[in-house]
Amino acid sequence: MNAVGVAQPRIEGPAKVTGAARYAADVPIEGLAFGAVVLATVTRGRIRDIDVDAVRNMPGVLGVIDHRNAPRLNPKAGGFFGPDGQLQLLQDEMIPFAGRPVALVVAETLEQAQAAAHVLPVTYDEEPHDTNFTADHPAGRPAMTIFDEPVDVGDVEAELAASSVVVEERYRTPEEYHSAMEPHSATVWWDGERLEAIDSNQGPFVIAATLATLFSLSLEKVRIRTEHVGGGFGSKGLCGPQLILAAMAAHRFGRPVRVTLTRTQVFLTTAMRPATDQLIRIGADADGRLRAIWHEPAFEISPLVEYIEGCTELTKTLYAARAIRTRLTAVPLDILPPYSMRGPGAAPGSFALESAMDELAERLGIDPLELRLRNEPAAGPVSGLPFSSRNLVECLREGAHRFGWGTRDHRPRLRREGSLLVGTGLAATSFSAGAFPSSATITAEADGTFTVAIGATDLGTGARTALTAIAADALEAGTERIRLRISDSDLGPAWSAGGSRGTTSWAWAITEAAEKLRGQEWRGTVTIDTTQSLGGLPGRERHAYSAVFAEVTADPATGEVRVRRLLGMFAVGRVVNPLLARSQVIGGMIGGLSMALHEEGVRDPVSGRHVNADFAGYHIAAHADVPDIEADFVPDHEPGIPVGVKGAGEIGNVGTAAAIANAVWHATGVRQRSLPIRLDRVLE
Amino acid sequence: MKEFAYQRAADIRDALIAGGGGARYLAGGTNLVDLMKEGVEAPTRLIDVRRLPLDGISEAADGALVIGATTTNSDLAAHPEVRRRYPALSQAVLAGASGQLRNMATVGGNLLQRTRCAYFAAQECNKRVPGTGCPAIAGAHHNHAILGWTRSCVATHASDMAVALTAFDAIVRYETLDGAGEIPLSEFYPPVGDTPHVETALPPGALITAVVLPGAAASPRSRYRKVRERASYAFATVSIAAAFTEGSVRIALGGVASRPWRCRTAEAFLLDSPGSFRAAAEAELSAAEPLPGNGYKVTLARNLIETVLKELQP
Amino acid sequence: MTNHHRSEISLHVNGVTHRLGVDNRTTLLDTLRENLGHTGPKKGCDHGQCGACTVLLDGRRVVSCLTLAVAAEGAEVTTVEGLAGDGELLPLQQAFIRFDGFQCGYCTSGQLCSAVGMLAEHAAGWPSSVTADVSPDGPTPVLDAAEVRERMSGNLCRCGAYPSIVRAVLETEAAG
Known part of the structure; x- marks a missing residue:
């Protein structure tokens, strides 16, 4: 009667197909007022004046909050990367990037708030700005090193010099946007001394803790709920501007206030994946054995807050090489602070690494699949640690078998169908696995059910369904006896849905709590925290793996590239729910397809502002771009983590862009080293 | 969005009387409401003409097809006579926007849609406020015009439908309080010159009532091909409407100019040298003046003319 | 006043x-x-x-x-x-659940309404941008995956549920 491992539709499925599922902007609240955000239109400078009197008497307007009357915020507030200047909204007249909120207009209705926000006169003293990212920018400096720190194994220069073949190329990826379908929304009210919020975010506890710090409140004075979240992909991992501004307004006007960002505001003021420019040198012997990998990515950041686009994650673990050197450079510019976007670091990093591997295979005259197989490491190439479980080879072999890779002629530009050129490509990937401390409470109820409470969130990952199954097995009960409570900061400390560590972290807490309840003969209530047991996890290389195969057509007359087939084989530990996990990795692959062909934030070279900050200008893949996709799992198990899971949220995104770019080369004979693979880059 | 008064027009005259000054006619609203939200359009009054008896498609005695101005894009594309005689028009409409938007948008409104130049939507420019400059020329102009533009404006026209209508020599019919009038589509969109804010040749307050497709232009051997940065639901990078009719070839390009670009030079070239599609395309595009970031459109337009005509030729 | x-x-x-x-x-x-x-x-x-x-x-x-x-x-x-009358889900809604035609669910209500409208448009014989021949005198276009994808392209989904949505629509259509 195991529930884990069984394909089950989502628990909230009926609610989602009938419109009954409530998202942050859907919850009815008595006496609600609406806030409309005003964003800076200059890229760097100072606010000269905000003429509040011009809108004060417009119909329905309750007032305007700006830097002159906003409550003072605690500058220590931050997140994973330390104190976060992006949270310091309306604190001074400084404009650090175009799109920085400068005011919130609050009115009785949404139309009234938007109308006033639209005409609120804001004048600026502009200052020179720099949004022009280049790898050799003079402001570039080593990136922060809390992870993906620089490494030196062996003598990379000597190994390159001794190599029969060396690939040395640059790969570029543009600014990309998370683009969750639900715009960030928060509804905030004060219940006496307590701040209550319904907010779209990826982890109510973490957000509540940040908000409490920011407003200098004790944690018990803040409660954040978030029942259904319309996607996040990293962009809702932060304490968002919608929440901070709504909290200010609810306090000021003494009534509930809802702030929902417009789609353009989501682009301009939440988060993005930074542009990257990556220099890779790979050297190999004639038989394909790697001698050296030297990977030097640069990415852009904002001076407001640290961030790491860890592009060299795969470089340190995917292949055996005698020498490995990595250096990450961060270039501070006057831009929206970047933040983790689905497959952070790994997605752009793997585009560079796996494209370079394909180029190496070409120059060696070796099957790209065989090149990967020949460089399978026995232990962590940098860490020296054993792998907890590593099933990349199984992914590659099984994927190649299903895709029909064996009959591939590896020479480019040989296959034509009418006017179309056809090609195939592959990429190997990994994504780190692990868990973060979380707490869980389980109560054995009198009616024989168990209430399982954990501060998890379900962004569409299937967490609600997966955790129910995990709890059922841990409690030796059927899923019908599990009452799962999630999405509430009052449920105690818990990691967010992020870093592919949601399910691992929450599963750990639930299984540990269940174990304790078993010790009480399934009676009473237990609360546990996994901080201590996580510390006992032995040092290992822990990663999920996949192999992605793509077939594309390219029309050289128009430059149009279409992905015709996409296949991914995944090793993501134990699969809790094959139906939902498959959806998740397929969704990731579609994100990778979109990254490969469509997505590109475009800036005006003069003003530095984004010119395509909407869904008409910033293209994400639509139905017509996406073929039927095959995804499956090889048997895998993570020995260190309860239930044996590794996490599947991000790995789907990783590798797909390189597989597609490699397929485009195979079709056309032209390497695509810059994303996206636009028409003009393929057109002949 | 600014506040506005709203009224439903009882009949055409009622609409025309209400239509002056700061009023705008509302039909599908897919572009107008969108621009009102951005403050680009700020009418004081909306005159809803959607329910006027201006929809429907009928055949005139001379064989022309008369398309009522409030016919939706969907109904236009699905109409048997359009599909039979002017398939490129049906294809052009189907290539535009999405199923939902085609159900809303009307033929008259489609002709009057504003450019999708991102600068136009986001800030003042010559097209919105004369004298405020064209930020696109020195800016992000990857998807801007290569033909017929001037230093005052380099925006393109966004309609797919209008490209096919241009190839078919369609005629726009309108009413004003002073009477009815007609404008050939080839003259409907004036050249940019130094007046990019003057987007159509319609008299002030005019209401488009119909679009007429001449019977002589009918061509079952016609096609619309649209190239864009996504397989669907995206504006054209470059598109082409092409039609072979008795003794002639008709070619119009989209995405290359401030209006649908009728390729008269290429058409004339092909009269002299039938089948020399690439040379005809090159002759047409010798007038192109690409900016540093959109020269690829010249190649793309050339390739499209050549490949589509090759596939389509009798 | x-x-x-x-x-x-x-x-x-x-x-x-x-x-x-x-x-x-x-x-x-x-x-x-x-x-x-x-x-x-x-x-x-x-x-x-x-x-x-x-x-x-x-x-x-x-x-x-x-x-x-x-x-x-x-x-x-x-x-x-x-969409659902008297509490009974439409076959299309059931197929969305069965084939997991959504993840976060935010685009789902739009996808469903769009699919219902799209199926009626196809039943009425409307062609689409991928219909090879738009002539009304030929056979009605078969609603295959390519047709569904094109006709549903006005509904974006960032989670990437597209293949499951297409499958749910096709299965519903096949079941009549």
Whole structure:
């Protein structure tokens, strides 16, 4: 009667197909007022004046909050990367990037708030700005090193010099946007001394803790709920501007206030994946054995807050090489602070690494699949640690078998169908696995059910369904006896849905709590925290793996590239729910397809502002771009983590862009080293 | 969005009387409401003409097809006579926007849609406020015009439908309080010159009532091909409407100019040298003046003319 | 004094007639969500660029974010809440659950309304941009995966549920 491992539709499925599922902007609240955000239109400078009197008497307007009357915020507030200047909204007249909120207009209705926000006169003293990212920018400096720190194994220069073949190329990826379908929304009210919020975010506890710090409140004075979240992909991992501004307004006007960002505001003021420019040198012997990998990515950041686009994650673990050197450079510019976007670091990093591997295979005259197989490491190439479980080879072999890779002629530009050129490509990937401390409470109820409470969130990952199954097995009960409570900061400390560590972290807490309840003969209530047991996890290389195969057509007359087939084989530990996990990795692959062909934030070279900050200008893949996709799992198990899971949220995104770019080369004979693979880059 | 008064027009005259000054006619609203939200359009009054008896498609005695101005894009594309005689028009409409938007948008409104130049939507420019400059020329102009533009404006026209209508020599019919009038589509969109804010040749307050497709232009051997940065639901990078009719070839390009670009030079070239599609395309595009970031459109337009005509030729 | 910027209208939503006063600026989407409690239709972009707000207006799919409520007066509006009659889910809704045609669910109500409208359009013989021959004299285009994808492209999904949505639509269609 195991529930884990069984394909089950989502628990909230009926609610989602009938419109009954409530998202942050859907919850009815008595006496609600609406806030409309005003964003800076200059890229760097100072606010000269905000003429509040011009809108004060417009119909329905309750007032305007700006830097002159906003409550003072605690500058220590931050997140994973330390104190976060992006949270310091309306604190001074400084404009650090175009799109920085400068005011919130609050009115009785949404139309009234938007109308006033639209005409609120804001004048600026502009200052020179720099949004022009280049790898050799003079402001570039080593990136922060809390992870993906620089490494030196062996003598990379000597190994390159001794190599029969060396690939040395640059790969570029543009600014990309998370683009969750639900715009960030928060509804905030004060219940006496307590701040209550319904907010779209990826982890109510973490957000509540940040908000409490920011407003200098004790944690018990803040409660954040978030029942259904319309996607996040990293962009809702932060304490968002919608929440901070709504909290200010609810306090000021003494009534509930809802702030929902417009789609353009989501682009301009939440988060993005930074542009990257990556220099890779790979050297190999004639038989394909790697001698050296030297990977030097640069990415852009904002001076407001640290961030790491860890592009060299795969470089340190995917292949055996005698020498490995990595250096990450961060270039501070006057831009929206970047933040983790689905497959952070790994997605752009793997585009560079796996494209370079394909180029190496070409120059060696070796099957790209065989090149990967020949460089399978026995232990962590940098860490020296054993792998907890590593099933990349199984992914590659099984994927190649299903895709029909064996009959591939590896020479480019040989296959034509009418006017179309056809090609195939592959990429190997990994994504780190692990868990973060979380707490869980389980109560054995009198009616024989168990209430399982954990501060998890379900962004569409299937967490609600997966955790129910995990709890059922841990409690030796059927899923019908599990009452799962999630999405509430009052449920105690818990990691967010992020870093592919949601399910691992929450599963750990639930299984540990269940174990304790078993010790009480399934009676009473237990609360546990996994901080201590996580510390006992032995040092290992822990990663999920996949192999992605793509077939594309390219029309050289128009430059149009279409992905015709996409296949991914995944090793993501134990699969809790094959139906939902498959959806998740397929969704990731579609994100990778979109990254490969469509997505590109475009800036005006003069003003530095984004010119395509909407869904008409910033293209994400639509139905017509996406073929039927095959995804499956090889048997895998993570020995260190309860239930044996590794996490599947991000790995789907990783590798797909390189597989597609490699397929485009195979079709056309032209390497695509810059994303996206636009028409003009393929057109002949 | 600014506040506005709203009224439903009882009949055409009622609409025309209400239509002056700061009023705008509302039909599908897919572009107008969108621009009102951005403050680009700020009418004081909306005159809803959607329910006027201006929809429907009928055949005139001379064989022309008369398309009522409030016919939706969907109904236009699905109409048997359009599909039979002017398939490129049906294809052009189907290539535009999405199923939902085609159900809303009307033929008259489609002709009057504003450019999708991102600068136009986001800030003042010559097209919105004369004298405020064209930020696109020195800016992000990857998807801007290569033909017929001037230093005052380099925006393109966004309609797919209008490209096919241009190839078919369609005629726009309108009413004003002073009477009815007609404008050939080839003259409907004036050249940019130094007046990019003057987007159509319609008299002030005019209401488009119909679009007429001449019977002589009918061509079952016609096609619309649209190239864009996504397989669907995206504006054209470059598109082409092409039609072979008795003794002639008709070619119009989209995405290359401030209006649908009728390729008269290429058409004339092909009269002299039938089948020399690439040379005809090159002759047409010798007038192109690409900016540093959109020269690829010249190649793309050339390739499209050549490949589509090759596939389509009798 | 009459306020020219507001109107009294009747809206027929999911079979129920509502009399209400609206700001002329208010979209059908905001009216449904803020005034009538129908929060199924979602605001993903508010500019007709994502399809999350799709509803049926007199049986045809439209984006409610670019439809003014005042202009929808007298029309029959069907939202996702009105698709299932008497609590029984449509086969399409059941197929979305069975094939996992959504993840976060935010685009789902739009996908469903769009699919219902799209199937009616196909049944009426409408061609699409991928229909090889739009001539009315040939056979009706078969609703294959390519046709479904093209016809549904006005509904963006960032989670990437597209293949499952297409499968749910095709299975529903095949089951009649």
